Amino acid sequence: MDKLIIKGNKKLKGEVEISGSKNAALPILTSSILAEGKNIFKRIPELRDIATMGKLLVNLGADFSFDKGTVIIDSSSICNFEAPYDLVKTMRASVLVLGPLLAKYGRAKVSLPGGCAIGQRPINLHLIGLEKMGASIKLESGYVIAKTGRLTGASIYFDIPSVTGTENIMMAATLAKGTTVIENSAREPEIVDLANCLISMGANIRGAGEGIIEIEGVDSLHPAIDYEIIPDRIEAGTFMTIAAITGSNLLLKNCRSEHLDAVISKLKDIGISLDLTEKGLRIMCKETPSSVDIKTMPYPGFPTDMQAQFMALMSIARGTSIIRETIFENRFMHVAELRRMGADIAIEGGTATIRGVDKLRGAPVMATDLRASASLVVAALAAKGQSTIHRIYHLDRGYERIDEKLRKLGADIQRISS
Ligand code: EPU
Numbered sequence: 001m002d003k004l005i006i007k008g009n010k011k012l013k014g015e016v017e018i019s020g021s022k023n024a025a026l027p028i029l030t031s032s033i034l035a036e037g038k039n040i041f042k043r044i045p046e047l048r049d050i051a052t053m054g055k056l057l058v059n060l061g062a063d064f065s066f067d068k069g070t071v072i073i074d075s076s077s078i079c080n081f082e083a084p085y086d087l088v089k090t091m092r093a094s095v096l097v098l099g100p101l102l103a104k105y106g107r108a109k110v111s112l113p114g115g116c117a118i119g120q121r122p123i124n125l126h127l128i129g130l131e132k133m134g135a136s137i138k139l140e141s142g143y144v145i146a147k148t149g150r151l152t153g154a155s156i157y158f159d160i161p162s163v164t165g166t167e168n169i170m171m172a173a174t175l176a177k178g179t180t181v182i183e184n185s186a187r188e189p190e191i192v193d194l195a196n197c198l199i200s201m202g203a204n205i206r207g208a209g210e211g212i213i214e215i216e217g218v219d220s221l222h223p224a225i226d227y228e229i230i231p232d233r234i235e236a237g238t239f240m241t242i243a244a245i246t247g248s249n250l251l252l253k254n255c256r257s258e259h260l261d262a263v264i265s266k267l268k269d270i271g272i273s274l275d276l277t278e279k280g281l282r283i284m285c286k287e288t289p290s291s292v293d294i295k296t297m298p299y300p301g302f303p304t305d306m307q308a309q310f311m312a313l314m315s316i317a318r319g320t321s322i323i324r325e326t327i328f329e330n331r332f333m334h335v336a337e338l339r340r341m342g343a344d345i346a347i348e349g350g351t352a353t354i355r356g357v358d359k360l361r362g363a364p365v366m367a368t369d370l371r372a373s374a375s376l377v378v379a380a381l382a383a384k385g386q387s388t389i390h391r392i393y394h395l396d397r398g399y400e401r402i403d404e405k406l407r408k409l410g411a412d413i414q415r416i417s418s
Contacts, residue, residue, distance in 0.1 A: 002396070004389040004403060006380040007412040008362060012243070014409045015251035015280065018236045019045040019400040020069065020229035024190040026093040027167040028197045028229060029053050032062070032073040033100035034174060035201050037223040044071045044229060045400040048393065052091045056083055060097065078105070085111040085142065091397070092116060092164075095123055099168035102135055102146050103175040110144045117369040119328035125165040129156045133169075133176055153178030153217055161186040161298045166213070167194055173215035174203040182213045188299040189259045193230045200224055233259040234305045235399060236281075238374050240264075241309040242406075243283045244272050245316060245382040250409065253280040262302040266292050266310070270317060291319035291356060296327050308334045308375035315343035316382060317356040325350045334372035337365040341379050341387065362387040370398045377402065381411055 020043035030053070032039035044050055044066065054064040054071075061079040065072045081101050088094040088111035101108035113123060123144075127137050130146060132154040137146045153176050156169060166186040171194070173180035185191070187209050195208030201224050204216040236255040243250040244267060257264060257276055264274055270289035275282040291314060296304040304327035314321040315338055325331045332352060335345050340363045344355040362385030367373030373395040380387035389395075392415075395402060403415050 001390070002392050002415055002417050004377070004392050005414045005416060006362070006377065006387045006389065008381050008383040008385070008387065010246065010381070010410060010412060012246050012248040012250060012381070012406070012409040012411055015253055016239055016405050016409060018231045018239070018252055018254045019043075021045075021190060021193070021232040022047055022049055022398050023163070023234075024193040024229050025050060026053055027096050027164070027171070027190070027194045028227065029057065029071065029073065030096040030100050031171055031194065031197055031201070032057070032075045032224070033060070033078060033097060034104050034171060035221040035223045036076040037074065039073045039075065039223040040226050041071045041073075041224060042226055042228040043069050045069070045232065047400055048397045049091050049093065052087060053093070056087045056094050056097065059084070059087065060101075081105055081107045081109060083108075083110040088113055092121065095126065096164055096167060098126060098144065098146065099130065099172035102130060102148055103151055103172040106148050106150070108144070108146045112139065112142050112144055117333055118331045121328070123165070125158050125160065125162045126168045129165065129169040129182070130172060132156055133172060133180065151176035153180040153215075155181050155183070157183040158185060163188050163190065166191055170195065170205065170208070170213060170215060171198065173217060174198055174205070174221060175219075176215075176217035178217055180215045180217070185211060185213045186298060187211055189230055189233060189256070197224055197227045200227055230259070231256050234303065234371075236260060237263045237303070237306045238309050238378065238399070240267060240283055241306075241313045241378050242381055244270070244285050244289055245313045245378055247285045248409075249282070249284045251280045251282050255281045257281050262300060263306055266294060266302065289313065289317045291317040291321040291354075293322045295324040298327070304328060304331060305371050307331060308371045309378050311335070311345070311352060311354060312338060312343075312375040312379040314354045315345065315357060315379065316360060317354075319356055321354045321356070323352045323354065325352070333368040334375045337368070337372070337376055338379055340365055341383050343379070359384050361385055364388045364390065367391045367394045370394050374399065381406070
């Protein structure tokens with residue numbers, strides 16, 4: 001297992017190119033199941049999760065190739081309809097094949113994802129929605145087994161605006177007979193990107209990003225040609241916290257600042273300057289940031305995927321910050337590790353109280369999930385002395401060559417492969 005060794009307490013400088021979005025790319029790659037022929041997607045990040053999705057699609061019978069950010073998927077030869085446990089257990093987003101397989105082939109067998117480090121994460125909303133559209137669903141030996149004739153449009157209300165739930169139903173509805181309305185749908189930029197991709201394939205979708213999505217089914221879709229994925233807002237936000245915690249001046253290129261309003265607003269509250277220029281988003285940090293309170297919320301609220309990185313930042317802020325996690329019930333796995341680096345954090349239920357300390361100190365720490373790993377990198381870059389971050393395969397699931405990018409900015413960071 002690879003590990004990272006970081007010698008922190010250094011200012012960084014320069015520009016960094018933000019990669020394509022992992023969470024936009026994953027559903028977009030599965031949308032290729034809906035259209036026979038050669039689908040071409042651009043700016044796909046080279047990540048472990050993308051490789052896993054490739055394996056899953058190949059396992060279904062599709063042709064999949066990845067070359068310098070371009071993914072070509074020919075789904076004409078799909079002949080297997082199962083997402084096996086071994087793949088789903090390494091990546092929950094595998095469940096995104098369920099909607100497209102049912103809509104296109106009328107059958108799917110997908111391993112139930114089960115709980116994960118950050119919470120229970122059920123998929124009941126995906127299943128209720130598909131049942132409303134006419135699918136018959138049973139759970140057997142840890143698998144969802146779903147069958148249907150042509151799906152029919154339905155009115156679906158989500159109790160919680162689930163991101164992948166919205167994506168699964170939206171994809172299923174593109175080929176259904178009649179109109180589907182998803183109320184209280186997720187509004188994340190990744191939902192809009194998937195809708196735009198599906199529209200480019202001939203789907204009829206209105207309202208993506210607005211909370212009520214209306215999809216009028218069509219008989220068939222054509223392959224996506226050169227569809228370019230949006231930049232990764234969470235990677236951009238992570239680099240913002242890195243700039244803030246190290247007191248650095250960075251230029252983020254290929255960054256859509258409008259996808260990061262909540263994060264940018266909090267950064268401004270703590271005294272960070274951000275300036276949108278023709279070249280990109282410039283972030284300038286001179287003084288120690290002040291404390292701020294945060295509550296994670298579905299988009300456009302503050303993203304849960306930025307909570308851990310912000311907590312690392314708040315651990316050296318002036319004053320006390322309160323962070324409330326409302327999306328996942330167990331997303332404070334990074335706290336024990338940040339404490340090993342000297343952070344003063346108390347947890348009670350879903351609330352963390354962070355009392356800023358003058359300095360973090362390097363330590364050996366363990367990555368437990370993707371964003372928790374990112375928070376340890378953020379903290380280690382500011383910490384005095386050396387940190388070793390173990391189990392960085394979590395980090396490689398969602399950050400494209402983060403060690404290389406940081407080295408280019410002047411960080412003392414080394415990957416040790418084993
Ligand atoms: N929920 C249910 N029932 C469902 C679906 C969700 O109760 O059927 C609950 C979940 O347990 C959770 C809340 O609803 O408490 C929100 O979950 P959601 O379904 O929106 O999360 P997700 O679709 O599984 C995506 C991202 C996550 C991100 C969340 C929230 C992808 C592939 N994953 O997960 O990304 O944290 O939305 O924004 O898009 C990450 O990239 O590190 C990551 C975990």
